[in-house]
Amino acid sequence: MGKMQCKCGHVNPPGTILCESCGRSLTEEEQNKKLADMRYEGTARRSQTYNKSIIDKIWNFFSSVKVGVSIIVILLIAAAIGTILPQAQYVNVPVRNDATIKAYYADVYGEIGKIYHFLGFHDLYSSAWFILLVGMLAISLIVASLDRFVPLYRSLKNQRVLRHPSFMNKQRIYAEGPAPEDSMQKAEEKLKDLKYKVTLDKNGLLAEKGRFSRWGPYVNHIGLIIFLFGVMLRMMPGFYVDETLWIREGETRAIPDAPGYFLENKNFTMETYTGEGEDAKFEEAIDRVGTVAKNYQTDIVLYQTPEESLPGATDELEEVEEHAIRVNQPLKFDGYAVYQMDFRQNELRAMTFDLTNKETEESLGSLTIDLVSPEKSYDLGNDTRVDLLGYYPDFSGFENGEPQTETPIPNNPGFLVRMFTPETPDGEVSFIVIQNTIEPLGENQYKLTFQNAETRDVSGLTIRKDSTLPILGLGGLIFMIGVAQGMYFNHRRFWIQKQEDGGLVLAGHTNKNWYGLKKDLDQVSEFASLPPYIDQQEEIEKQEKLEKEQKLEGDELS
């Protein structure tokens, strides 16, 4: 297909329907239409012109609105399927791995759960095919936009004031007839009043307003593409940090993935609504639902190591700030944010025992075992001491005679100790868990008697850094601008030409809101005494309706 030269002399790209310059119909099909197809100004869209190579075919596929909408609808249905059962990330299993999650779906949801898991719907939104669909949507956004934007831009840039009569009389709004001598000048004046940009050329006039609204769809698509690009960027290392930090009251810990920063947990608080005093108005609701949480808060101190110190050195921490981290009030520093996400109350911190003679119940002294960093040996004086042979923070039973611990968290601490007293200088071995003592090597004279325990709370904090947020924000902003630009403004044009006989020809076009266009034209017509216009679209519809009715009547008669 070669370039298409119009009778007016303008050379158009292959596939053009209406001459970019004068508006003559270039195809036979177009010439036979009552109204010109003005959707993309009759320009040559690549997708409508070439269909030979593989690239053409791919291009045409993605530039189609039908394909775009189909992808949207498939995504929509897929997204809905993902909400039938909870996604794996929201499932509560004690130990998280593929097997336990699979078992969870089968146990809780039965056969349906098994099928759901088998089809991969439990992790639908990060599945390859779902991401592929989103990717296809992004390609469709880009291709469909380019396919339309480029020729449309060219054509609106090249448009001429003087249009061929065949272009004029195929516009939806059309008028011709005699008019007073000064109508052109008056029309120009009024159109300028109405904020139209008016260009004159010989005997013609072009008035244009709101051309930028034509770019709205492309601007909002750019916004979406920027947003999706931002989301993609999160997969690159360094852009995105998501860590969990469990920190006990009184502890100071390095913040994961934030080198040089340390956090001290001063205190964790959880408050509930009491239904009294200030909360009295909530009494009824609290009675109905039980406890309602009011506040989760971790009071922290943020520290930083001085720049010159060695990596990992913690002896010279400098205080940066104190902050109360609450839900909706994260701690922010240096691009990071620390959130209050979880907590464990009353975790065992230390346990105190008395070393007592089983018979006389006489105490030889007491020892306190720190459950996070227990010591190897506790000396009680007078040749009395307790050696800690083994410590099992979360004792779960014996395996081959060896005590086991399930987790490193002191939920159910077990101690294997050897007790030395002046009476038993060789020591007696004892295994102690809460409310139970086992004496594996025979009857002992002494035992450790539990006295009391200290507890503290643990805060579960989430550390985030997301450098893509500004990109996502920009994408969202551009999308909104594009939507407003395309939806709330419209592109209106009038062409007026003075004929040799002194009469006028007028045509009007808008991309939407014909009502508004007509209101403008009414004002201009009245002021400049233009010939009355007709809405050719409505005429055609009226004609069709009439024909239909006549046909119906005819059918009834026959």
Added chain:
Amino acid sequence: MTMAELSSNLLYVAFVAYLIATFVFGGAVRGNKEGSFKSEGRWGKVAFIVTLIGFLSHLGYFITRWAATGHAPLSNMFEFTTAFGMTLVGGFIVLYLLYKTPVLGMIVLPVALLIIAFASMFPSEVSPLIPALQTNWLAIHVSTVVIAEGILAISAGAGLVYLLKVVDMNKKSKQRFWLEAIMYSLVVVMGFVIASSYFSLTGYQADFTYVNKDGNESSITYNMPPLVGMNEYTSLTEGAMEPFFETPAIINASKITTVLWSFFVGTILYWLIRLVARRRIAAIFKPFVKNVSLQLMDEINYRAVIIGFPLFTLGALIFAMIWAQIAWSRFWGWDPKEVWALITWLFYAAYLHLRLGKGWHGEKSAWLGVVGFAIIMFNLVAVNLIIAGLHSYA
């Protein structure tokens, strides 16, 4: 009178005003037989003023409740749904001012009445905010969403009027079936309201213990006679009816019971209406929509979407993401409510592309408008009550 009492009284006033306005709008449209728009104009104006009084009273409810609770009354099922009823009427008022269409009021106001009645079936006492909701973003995010959804619902209202006029109720067709299905589903909501009110006025209660999905014993109170029993249930209330069958642990049989009662009462009501009127419900509306301009309804349908869609994007996606980033440390987490907001957004994006790109005007557009409303209602009702997630309100 305390602030909270004043608030609920204002809501009653609004309800009654909408009820009156519905009939006056109906009369305004009906009374104009010869296509003369005189009576329509006069009675339409009266109805509009009554609607306006109702809306102001509704707004008064909202403001006084805000004062009473100390937070934007958008935090639970009752509050959100009541506000949705308000924005629906608000959306109607805006479009009435633009297009002067009494017939739209005749359709939208009964739907708003149903929504308010539905809302009042949920616990309405003043309730405290959990930590995640204690921020101004509650007011910003939820109010934008509820306004957007109210306006989008107007698109469905205009679509419904369009369909009521255009679909031939005398000939069997898919369109006739689905249009009547819409009417039926509205009657089922009425069934829910009637059943809930009846059993709550008579103070029905039946207590059960059952084994939940984690294998632990739990207890539950039914507020309607138990048609369906929980997993391995034991009845604690003497004289309560024996459930017909037992459900697996993942199903909340109490909710199923409520749904079944709603359908039961709704279906009876539906057939009563049909027997008395001796025609389909959609056909009852035929004389009211005789003079409707289809082009105008199509325009309102589209106009509502182009106002509602950007607002929805802003409220349900952008503001939502900002808040989620602040409260939950991530702007998006594929929580069911988030997913359904995305689905709603994708749906209206498809609507716009089909309309602008494929020329889906008129009837096709009307159906899409109605489907959009169905998706919004699904997100409100089913996602809150059935699919549990972070957004569970009730």
